[in-house]
Amino acid sequence: xxxxxxxxAALQSLHEVEFDMDEIDYEPFEAFFPAEENQSWIRAWxxxxxLDGSEYRVFGQDGTGGYxxxxxxxxxxxxxxxxxxxxxxxxxxxVIASNLxxxxxxxxxxxxxxxxxxxxxxxxxxxxxxxxFAKEHAPAAEKSAAExxxxxxAEFPDFEQRxxxxxxx
Numbered sequence: 279x280x281x282x283x284x285x286x287a288a289l290q291s292l293h294e295v296e297f298d299m300d301e302i303d304y305e306p307f308e309a310f311f312p313a314e315e316n317q318s319w320i321r322a323w324x325x326x327x328x329l330d331g332s333e334y335r336v337f338g339q340d341g342t343g344g345y346x347x348x349x350x351x352x353x354x355x356x357x358x359x360x361x362x363x364x365x366x367x368x369x370x371x372x373v374i375a376s377n378l379x380x381x382x383x384x385x386x387x388x389x390x391x392x393x394x395x396x397x398x399x400x401x402x403x404x405x406x407x408x409x410x411f412a413k414e415h416a417p418a419a420e421k422s423a424a425e426x427x428x429x430x431x432a433e434f435p436d437f438e439q440r441x442x443x444x445x446x447x
Contacts, residue, residue: 281313285337286358288378288415292385293338295407302390302405303340311336319345323365325446334363338391343367346374346391349437361434364391365441371395373430373437379416380426386412387423399423 285293285308293306311319316331335357336347344366348357362375362384372395375381384394386409387402402423412420421429431437 281316281332282335282357283309283312285309286356286378288358288382289337291415292382292408292411295411297405297407299341302385302388302408303342303392304338304346304385304390305340306338307336324441324444326444327446329444335360340366340390340392342392344370344392344395348378349373351434361430361437362391363437364395366392366395371438371441373434375426376430376433377419379412379419380421380429382408382412382416383419383421384423384426387426389423389427394423394427399427 299305313332316334316336319336320329320331320334321327333350334347335350336345338346344364346362346364348360349363350357350360352360358378360377361373362378362381363373365371374391374394375384386405387399388405389399389402399422
């Protein structure tokens, strides 16, 4: 099976929403990383040369170089149904949404991947453009940024431990 680099249509549309990086620290990509780049970043991040990164699809980054991505953990499910995770440039790691719809609502709450990882949703302030997008594209999934994080972390409580276990010495 080929390593797909095309973003799902809903994520492509989400990445067209105009926003200020001073409000949400997030830089969207136009495509997923290709397989070689996925392998390179996971090896560099973990220090583990045995990893190939095939279980991740990187789709954006924050201003420090941390990556937002899908974690392909749900067998047989499309990428949009996979959890969204964050790997920070300084070793931060967390699951931030249970799926793309919930990720839309995280952004609607004014919380980007790094903020979700570092601070949770304590300072959530709704983001008008992302909220309008989420209401249009995922109305049935509506929830606060805090609820998005709580749901994802309850579903995958051992994500950080799993990632740390992949790291080389």
